[in-house]
Amino acid sequence: MKQTEEEGIKSPACGYGLMGLCCSSCLLGPCRISPFEGKSAKGLCGDNVDLMVAKNLLRLVAGETAGGLKDLSEAVQNLGALAVKQGARKRPGKAVLKGILEKYGFTSRVSVNRFAHYLLRESQKLLSPFSGPESPSPLLSSLYPEGAFPHVYRDSLLPDSLTSLIFDALGQEQNESSAVEAILRKCLKISMVKFISEELRRDIDYLTDGDQSSEMEKEALDVVQDLPPEPLPVVVFLVRDDDLPEEFMSRATKELRQRLKGIARLIPLNNMRGLPSIGRGFFRKWSLPVNGMSALAAVFSQSPASVLGALMCGFSVVSFPALPIHGSEVVERFFCKDLKEKLGSAYVHPRGGEVLPAILEFLGEKA
Amino acid sequence: MRIFFHAERCMLCQSCVLACQMNSIGVSEVTEIPRDGRPLQRMAFIFSHGTPWVWRCQQCLSAPCVEACVTGSLRHGEEGNGVVHDRETCVGCGSCVLACPFDALTPDENDDRVTKCNLCPEEEIPPCVKACQSGALAYQDPRLFAQDKRKKFVRDQKVHRETD
Numbered sequence: 001m002k003q004t005e006e007e008g009i010k011s012p013a014c015g016y017g018l019m020g021l022c023c024s025s026c027l028l029g030p031c032r033i034s035p036f037e038g039k040s041a042k043g044l045c046g047d048n049v050d051l052m053v054a055k056n057l058l059r060l061v062a063g064e065t066a067g068g069l070k071d072l073s074e075a076v077q078n079l080g081a082l083a084v085k086q087g088a089r090k091r092p093g094k095a096v097l098k099g100i101l102e103k104y105g106f107t108s109r110v111s112v113n114r115f116a117h118y119l120l121r122e123s124q125k126l127l128s129p130f131s132g133p134e135s136p137s138p139l140l141s142s143l144y145p146e147g148a149f150p151h152v153y154r155d156s157l158l159p160d161s162l163t164s165l166i167f168d169a170l171g172q173e174q175n176e177s178s179a180v181e182a183i184l185r186k187c188l189k190i191s192m193v194k195f196i197s198e199e200l201r202r203d204i205d206y207l208t209d210g211d212q213s214s215e216m217e218k219e220a221l222d223v224v225q226d227l228p229p230e231p232l233p234v235v236v237f238l239v240r241d242d243d244l245p246e247e248f249m250s251r252a253t254k255e256l257r258q259r260l261k262g263i264a265r266l267i268p269l270n271n272m273r274g275l276p277s278i279g280r281g282f283f284r285k286w287s288l289p290v291n292g293m294s295a296l297a298a299v300f301s302q303s304p305a306s307v308l309g310a311l312m313c314g315f316s317v318v319s320f321p322a323l324p325i326h327g328s329e330v331v332e333r334f335f336c337k338d339l340k341e342k343l344g345s346a347y348v349h350p351r352g353g354e355v356l357p358a359i360l361e362f363l364g365e366k367a
Numbered sequence: 368m369r370i371f372f373h374a375e376r377c378m379l380c381q382s383c384v385l386a387c388q389m390n391s392i393g394v395s396e397v398t399e400i401p402r403d404g405r406p407l408q409r410m411a412f413i414f415s416h417g418t419p420w421v422w423r424c425q426q427c428l429s430a431p432c433v434e435a436c437v438t439g440s441l442r443h444g445e446e447g448n449g450v451v452h453d454r455e456t457c458v459g460c461g462s463c464v465l466a467c468p469f470d471a472l473t474p475d476e477n478d479d480r481v482t483k484c485n486l487c488p489e490e491e492i493p494p495c496v497k498a499c500q501s502g503a504l505a506y507q508d509p510r511l512f513a514q515d516k517r518k519k520f521v522r523d524q525k526v527h528r529e530t531d
Contacts, residue, residue, distance in 0.1 A: 012497065012498055014380060015389070016380070016381070019400075035400050036406050326400065351398055352396045353396050353398060
């Protein structure tokens with residue numbers, strides 16, 4: 001590889017990896033199963049294509065979420081240190097602070113210190129791997145109110161502890177085909193942990209450092225506020241901050257807005273963390289859960305956890321690059337069909353890597 | 368032009384084989400691969416005495432398969448550009464399969480014909496070469512390839528002399 005780097009050869013994407021058919025879970029591999037080999041093909045460890053694709057996805061999602069949890073635990077430690085000193089380092093802006101307080105069920109009369117202590121206590125409980133399954137944490141009930149996200153309560157998808165799920169995922173040893181759906185459900189739950197930890201961290205950072213991303217979320221919510229009183233199809237266009245350049249975002253937004261004119265309202269969002277807020281905003285505006293309306297998230301991100309997290313927020317999702325699931329018929333059917341029946345939203349596979357035709361197909365329009 | 372294989376660069380990723388299979392069923396993106404797709408076997412990945420080897424047609428200058436072909440489906444390409452196989456006139460008699468010293472022709476499972484690497488004349492660069500992530504497969508003029516090889520040999524000798 002060093003030689004190719006020196007010669008300036010750009011590596012094309014690995015086809016097996018894009019389909020989830022490249023497994024390096026043991027030292028005997030990597031095993032690659034050809035998509036043309038048929039259902040009987042197995043890796044060296046005995047995993048068939050369905051298990052290989054499902055486990056690969058779980059590893060990707062768990063690894064990414066674990067990184068997010070580390071950031072959250074650091075933010076909680078910062079908050080703890082500040083709570084001892086009785087005060088925030090920077091005075092948070094009133095408008096954004098009011099929005100954060102309301103989100104967690106507090107009125108603006110509550111002092112910042114009292115709120116910080118509450119946030120600290122509940123976040124520590126959520127981060128503990130020994131949290132019990134008694135009832136959903138009040139933090140989670142605030143972030144994912146039952147009215148806006150009924151599916152996560154109906155299918156018990158809210159986690160009890162943010163960290164125990166990751167331990168569980170890393171220690172999984174299921175080798176039976178029947179375990180595929182269990183693994184995929186775990187992927188969904190863990191992706192939700194990523195969104196929860198990112199939103200919590202952002203709010204904590206705002207209290208401690210006056211982090212600007214909460215203000216960006218407010219801008220997105222203002223767009224929701226400006227929507228007409230009657231529900232209409234919505235496409236949330238998401239680009240993860242560090243994945244694609246700014247000019248791509250503005251050019252693509254312009255093109256999409258033109259194409260979707262009169263068909264659906266486009267909400268550009270350059271931060272994944274704002275998606276649950278948009279869901280809550282829809283519920284406040286139209287009293288409809290996200291999965292009860294025609295809402296699609298077009299996600300441009302390398303992160304499978306973000307794609308699955310958007311699904312868990314009730315949005316149907318189309319992504320670029322596509323989720324690495326095409327290698328298994330069972331896994332693809334789970335995300336593209338079964339979830340539609342269970343959650344009311346599903347993954348829309350962008351055939352040929354084309355996102356716009358997939359968006360138009362979802363909205364019932366011709367490409 | 369020919370496809371050359373540098374075994375020392377191969378990472379065993381088999382992306383070349385996948386790209387060749389996708390090309391044979393007319394698919395350019397992995398997300399478009401049909402569940403019941405039956406690709407042609409024009410190249411494969413094997414180990415020969417512990418060394419990775421991409422098994423494919425060697426495009427011989429003096430090709431026994433061309434001489435063995437009873438229908439003239441196999442012929443030398445223009446300006447010595449490989450051995451071309453015309454699937455339309457092939458009757459699948461298998462004479463070429465018996466004659467080939469590299470076992471590079473295979474009966475097509477989809478119909479009663481034979482298939483082999485045709486260097487994908489419709490493409491500027493064959494898909495297998497495009498997909499190769501380490502540069503193990505190269506699509507080059509044989510004369511240039513030989514020239515590069517000689518230059519590399521001289522360079523290596525020079526380095527050896529200097530280090531000695």
